[in-house]
Amino acid sequence: NAGVMQNPRHLVRRRGQEARLRCSPMKGHSHVYWYRQLPEEGLKFMVYLQKENIIDESGMPKERFSAEFPKEGPSILRIQQVVRGDSAAYFCASSPGIAHGNTIYFGEGSWLTVV
Amino acid sequence: AQKVTQAQTEISVVEKEDVTLDCVYETRDTTYYLFWYKQPPSGELVFLIRRNSFDEQNEISGRYSWNFQKSTSSFNFTITASQVVDSAVYFCALPINAGGTSYGKLTFGQGTILTVHP
Numbered sequence: 739n740a741g742v743m744q745n746p747r748h749l750v751r752r753r754g755q756e757a758r759l760r761c762s763p764m765k766g767h768s769h770v771y772w773y774r775q776l777p778e779e780g781l782k783f784m785v786y787l788q789k790e791n792i793i794d795e796s797g798m799p800k801e802r803f804s805a806e807f808p809k810e811g812p813s814i815l816r817i818q819q820v821v822r823g824d825s826a827a828y829f830c831a832s833s834p835g836i837a838h839g840n841t842i843y844f845g846e847g848s849w850l851t852v853v
Numbered sequence: 854a855q856k857v858t859q860a861q862t863e864i865s866v867v868e869k870e871d872v873t874l875d876c877v878y879e880t881r882d883t884t885y886y887l888f889w890y891k892q893p894p895s896g897e898l899v900f901l902i903r904r905n906s907f908d909e910q911n912e913i914s915g916r917y918s919w920n921f922q923k924s925t926s927s928f929n930f931t932i933t934a935s936q937v938v939d940s941a942v943y944f945c946a947l948p949i950n951a952g953g954t955s956y957g958k959l960t961f962g963q964g965t966i967l968t969v970h971p
Binding site: 769771773780781782783786793794797827829831832833840841842843844845846847849 | 964
């Protein structure tokens with residue numbers, strides 16, 4: 739009964755490097771969401787993906803951030819040329835569908851520290 | 854626009870006390886759901902409850918109970934006989950309802966930090 743699996747749990751990157759965060763949704767869930775938790779801003783929606791499609795990326799920064807959810811394998815949140823302000827907890831969540839009120843289950847989070 | 858307000862930034866209680874965490878929301882939707890999540894010191898987000906706006910009955914799960922009042926747009930969470938393990942940040946959340954479906958785009962409150970002292 740695996741839940742939403744995220745890795746790595748903790749990641750340290752130097753400024754200018756790339757960060758890749760991975761997320762495997764719960765079994766039977768084909769909808770994935772990424773959220774970011776910043777101390778000053780709280781939990782904010784970033785992007786919603788279904789297999790091979792980005793459905794809503796209204797919360798994604800316009801530059802350096804990208805997300806994918808390929809046909810096979812986990813969803814990836816990619817941050818290029820990281821800056822100190824990218825240091826945050828990144829949460830992945832999944833749901834079985836888009837029926838109104840589907841419960842959204844979150845993973846344990848990936849903590850990115852940019853030094 | 855959807856909005857969730859958790860006015861209590863921090864609450865501190867002594868073990869065995871009852872504590873209520875407030876959540877007030879704003880929505881134009883006539884049908885909606887509300888969620889509570891718990892974030893313990895280890896950092897993960899744990900689902901606690903989902904409540905349908907049609908159902909105003911209070912819900913109880915062990916020491917946890919929820920009071921949903923549509924008239925005041927509130928969905929408050931009470932922990933009875935609190936324990937040290939209840940220490941966590943608690944979030945109330947409201948999904949965006951987009952054209953009759955709502956996917957996992959949640960609006961979160963700022964969270965309430967609950968500290969339960971032994």
